[in-house]
Amino acid sequence: xxxxxxxxxxxxxxxxxxxxxxxxxxxxxxxxxxxxxxxxxxxxxxxxxxxxxxxxxxxxxxxxxxxxxxxxxxxxxxxxxxxxxxxxxxxxxxxxxxxxxxxxxxxxxxxxxxxxxxxxxxxxxxxxxxxxxxxxxxxxxxxxxxxxxxxxxxxxxxxxxxxxxxxxxxxxxxxxxxxxxxxxxxxxxxxxxxxxxxxxxxxxxxxxxxxxxxxxxxxxxxxxxxxxxxxxxxxxxxxxxxxxxxxxxxxxxxxxxxxxxxxxxxxxxxxxxxxxxxxxxxxxxxxxxxxxxxxxxxxxxxxxxxxxxxxxxxxxxxxxxxxxxxxxxxxxxxxxxxxxxxxxxxxxxxxxxxxxxxxxxxxxxxxxxxxxxxxxxxxxxxxxxxxxxxxxxxxxxxxxxxxxxxxxxxxxxxxxxxxxxxxxxxxxxxxxxxxxxxxxxxxxxxxxxxxxxxxxxxxxxxxxxxxxxxxxxxxxxxxxxxxxxxxxxxxxxxxxxxxxxxxxxxxxxxxxxxxxxxxxxxxxxxxxxxxxxxxxxxxxxxxxxxxxxxxxxxxxxxxxxxxxxxxxx
Numbered sequence: 001x002x003x004x005x006x007x008x009x010x011x012x013x014x015x016x017x018x019x020x021x022x023x024x025x026x027x028x029x030x031x032x033x034x035x036x037x038x039x040x041x042x043x044x045x046x047x048x049x050x051x052x053x054x055x056x057x058x059x060x061x062x063x064x065x066x067x068x069x070x071x072x073x074x075x076x077x078x079x080x081x082x083x084x085x086x087x088x089x090x091x092x093x094x095x096x097x098x099x100x101x102x103x104x105x106x107x108x109x110x111x112x113x114x115x116x117x118x119x120x121x122x123x124x125x126x127x128x129x130x131x132x133x134x135x136x137x138x139x140x141x142x143x144x145x146x147x148x149x150x151x152x153x154x155x156x157x158x159x160x161x162x163x164x165x166x167x168x169x170x171x172x173x174x175x176x177x178x179x180x181x182x183x184x185x186x187x188x189x190x191x192x193x194x195x196x197x198x199x200x201x202x203x204x205x206x207x208x209x210x211x212x213x214x215x216x217x218x219x220x221x222x223x224x225x226x227x228x229x230x231x232x233x234x235x236x237x238x239x240x241x242x243x244x245x246x247x248x249x250x251x252x253x254x255x256x257x258x259x260x261x262x263x264x265x266x267x268x269x270x271x272x273x274x275x276x277x278x279x280x281x282x283x284x285x286x287x288x289x290x291x292x293x294x295x296x297x298x299x300x301x302x303x304x305x306x307x308x309x310x311x312x313x314x315x316x317x318x319x320x321x322x323x324x325x326x327x328x329x330x331x332x333x334x335x336x337x338x339x340x341x342x343x344x345x346x347x348x349x350x351x352x353x354x355x356x357x358x359x360x361x362x363x364x365x366x367x368x369x370x371x372x373x374x375x376x377x378x379x380x381x382x383x384x385x386x387x388x389x390x391x392x393x394x395x396x397x398x399x400x401x402x403x404x405x406x407x408x409x410x411x412x413x414x415x416x417x418x419x420x421x422x423x424x425x426x427x428x429x430x431x432x433x434x435x436x437x438x439x440x441x442x443x444x445x446x447x448x449x450x451x452x453x454x455x456x457x458x459x460x461x462x463x464x465x466x467x468x469x470x471x472x473x474x475x476x477x478x479x480x481x482x483x484x485x486x487x488x489x490x491x492x493x494x495x496x497x498x499x500x501x502x503x504x505x506x507x508x509x510x511x512x513x514x515x516x517x518x519x520x521x522x523x524x525x526x527x528x529x530x531x532x533x534x535x536x537x538x539x540x541x542x543x544x545x546x547x548x549x550x551x552x553x554x555x556x557x558x559x560x561x562x563x564x565x566x567x568x569x
Contacts, residue, residue, distance in 0.1 A: 068095035074102050077220040079446070080209040087210060099221060104156050106214040110177075111149040113207045118142045120203050121184075126196070129334055134191035137336040138184040138200065144346065144374065145180040145211075147308060148173050167222035168450065168553045172376065172418065174215040175449040176396035179416045181208050182445055183395070187336040212446050219448040257316045257353070261294035271296060276304045276315075276325065285309040295355065297322040303329060303342055306375070310347035317355035320384040320405065324356040330365035337390060341372030348376040348397075351561055352383055359387035363409060363432040369393045373417065380404055381563045387412070388431065394419040394453065398552040402563055407463055411441035413453060414477065418552050420454045422565060427463035428471050428493075437466070438500055440474030442481040447510070452482030454546040457566070459489045460522070466493050472500040476511045476533075484514040484546040486538075486569070494522030497529050507531045516543050544569045 067085060071094050075084035084106075091097060091105040121139050126132045152173050181204050188200040263279045264271030273279040276295055283291045290312045297318040304325055306313055317323025327342035329335045343357045350373075361368035370387040371380075376397035384405045385392045391408035394415035404424045406413060409431035413421070428437040439460070442453045453474075462471070472495050474483055498515070501507050511533035515525055525536035535542075548554035549567040558565050 068097070070094075070097060070099055070102060074099050074106075074217045074220070075213075078213040078216040079448075080213055083206070083209045084213045088213070099217070103214065103217045103221065106210070106217055107149060107152055107156065107174075110207060110210040110214055111146065111153060113210055114142060114146050114149060114177075114181075117203050117207050118146055124199065128193070130191040131193050131196050133334060133336055133339070134187040134193075134196060137187040137338050141180040141184045141187075141338070144308065145177045148177050148180070166553070167218060167225065170218045171215065171222070171448070171450045172398055174211060174218065175416075175418075175446075175451055176374070176376075178208065178211045178215065178446055178449065179396045179443075179451075181211065182416070182443070183338055187338055190331065190336055212448070215446065215448045257292055257314065258294045258318075261292045261316070263291070263293045264296065265293060265300075266296040267298040267300070268296075275302055276300055277302055280304070280306060280310060280313070283310045283313055286311050288312065290314050290349075292316065295323050299324045299326050301326050303327045304344070306345045306347045306350055308346040312349035313347060314351045314353075315355065316353050319354050320356045320382055322356075323354065324358055324384075326358045326360055328360045328365075328368070330359070330361035330368035332365045333361075337367040337369065337393075338372070338395075340367060340390075341369040341393060343370070344372045345375045345378060349378070350375045351379040351381070351563070353381040353563070354383070356384040356386060358384075359391070361387070363388040363435070366390075373397075373399055375399075377557050379558070379561050379563050381561075388429070390414060396451075398554075400548065400552060400554060400558060400563070400565065402565060408439075409437050410435060411438050411475070411477070413439060413474075414441040414443065416443040416445075416449065416451045416478075418451045420456060420546075420548050420552055420554070421458055422456045422548070424455075424458045426455070426458055426460045428460075428466060428469075429463040430466065430469065435469075436500065437469060437471040438475050439472070440483050441477040441502075442474070442483045443477040444480040444482050445478040447480050449480070452484065452512070452546065452551070454551055455483075455485040455488055456547065457487045458485075460494065460520075461489075461491045462493045469493075470495050473498050473515075474513075475500040475502050476507045476513070477502060479508045479510050480512070481508075482512045484512075484516065484538075484543075485518060486514075486516045486543055486546065488518050488523075489520040490518055490522035492521030496524070496527035498525070499529050499531070499534065501529075507533060509533055514538050514542075514546075540569060 067089050071089045075081050075088060078084045087109050088102055088106050091102060121135060121142055124135055126135055185200050185204060188196050263282060265273045265276055265279045267274055279293050286309055292314045295315060295317045302325065325343050329340040331337055331340060342359050357371040359368040359370040367390045368387055370385045370391045372393035372395055374395040374397060378399045380401045382403050386407045388408055389410040389412065391412040392406050394413065394417040396417050399417050399419040401421045401424055405427060406424060407427045407429050409429055426439060428439060431437055440453050444451050471493050473485065499513060509532040513533055514535040516538040528534065528536060545551060547568045548558065548565050554565060555567050
């Protein structure tokens, strides 16, 4: 018979768990009420401050409807306010929607617009090779944007923005959608056909502005959450559901991934496949579990693509100088920069270790990418990226590189991802006669994008004798270019000015460039360029913004890769 008045340890644990659950629910409920009050306060305050008056019934969206307080508030934070009032203001029952619902609508109409844009590019035919190649790149890029927005909409429908996805995720995805469209325009400009450029500008104008506006709205909502120290746990919960499943993590605990590989590639026939591309066909689409592909030593002359639906691929070689993927596509021979990559990654959760990626086109062929990454939550460990101009294209999404060697000449680490290079060797090499070396070229165009290049605890040394070559840390590719170099060694070959303008003799005031606590004979900031956007010292708080934990949300997803990393400054 059970004794009365006593609870066994198991029952006691269950009771305590229920109490803790009730407490958490109560805290979240109270926090939600506080958040709603703050959002409403921000909405009313924004509307009241707009033009110093309250909105009247005569202020409308062009259809004779009055603009609601919420619509005015969210549109006031955008870069394209008129477009926001025209589009978001036309939402069904807009006057009854709160800012978060208006954000959801902003994503939805952007998806609709981009789908129309995709159809326009797909139907456009051209005869000359350069224009056809550029249009083909645009179709691929806009498809990536549409896919990303579809996935974003699915996640919002499944969970609603206020309870499931973090602001960091949503900002990353919308930043990438904007980057895809910008890269399309770059490909059209490269084709050097004024009619094609005009076509792109006309067709992409609305979708680009609408993407920017949606990004601005979620950035604003994130700031409101931060203002009451909710960070990303209250406004939008963590995105652990999108990370590799626990069962997948165990696969990476082995010290030698080669022994537990799912697929083996070998040129000598000792594996299941002789090429990497053949092996990737076998990978299950949208697989939440890791698929480990062991690529035995050898030089694999092929252009490899890890497609968008190939999730959580882990590729491991026999060493960064032993397993090498090699190709020679380049801009001079007619391929848009975006499509020159020897190895291109689009599927999220990708990881490579102990491999080399090479583009053999040489300096005379100009843009020739060795590795291009446009995959969220991607990692490269003990890898080599070997080319000349545009070696390492960190295109979009969140990326991490550890103990890698990167060789190049002009703009050889470039793109608009949120990327951290940690404990890497960055090795400028001899360019063509008359050229200058520039290590980085970051391409942030919108201030709300959460992107940039962070170089942390790295070593910058010359690969060749560069005593007669001017070598700079980088140049700002776009108006809001963001590049930070911290706690890194710089050899004396770095030009004392440090940085080179993209055009003219200055840089936009809106860039954010920083050098912080670097050392070595090339690290002195005494004679650096006097740009308003260049910092030669950061506070600890400012420096930490560009470390693994906050900048790429790395504390949530990097541990599952078993790759070493330092999460903060």
